[in-house]
Amino acid sequence: MPNGVACTVSNCSxxxxxxxxxxxxxxxxxxxxxxxxxKEEFAGEEFGLSHQDQAKQSKATCCLTFNPKE
Known part of the structure; x- marks a missing residue:
């Protein structure tokens, strides 16, 4: 794995x-x-995009980097 992140979603680019x-x-x-x-590029502090959350289990999270292969 190039960066050490394991992923099994083989249809991601x-x-x-x-x-x-x-x-x-x-x-x-x-x-x-x-x-x-x-998709917007705003300063996160001004628009509340730099929030911090807590997840109790990994299944409560998702990867937003997913980009389907064409």
Whole structure:
């Protein structure tokens, strides 16, 4: 794995053989915020985008870096 992040979502454009994530950076959010549109480029402090959350279990999180292969 190039960056040490394990992933089994083989239809992601960042997935590489051996269950590795080849993204330079990943974004992970808790599920309750996973539908937030992070497409804008604003200062996070001003718009509340730099929040910190706590997840009780890993299944309560999701990777927002996912980009399907074409």
């Amino acid at each position: 960042f997935w590489k053989e051996g269950n590795g994530c080849n993204a330079n950076e990943i974004t992970i959010e808790i599920d309750q915020h996973s539908s937030h549109p992070y």
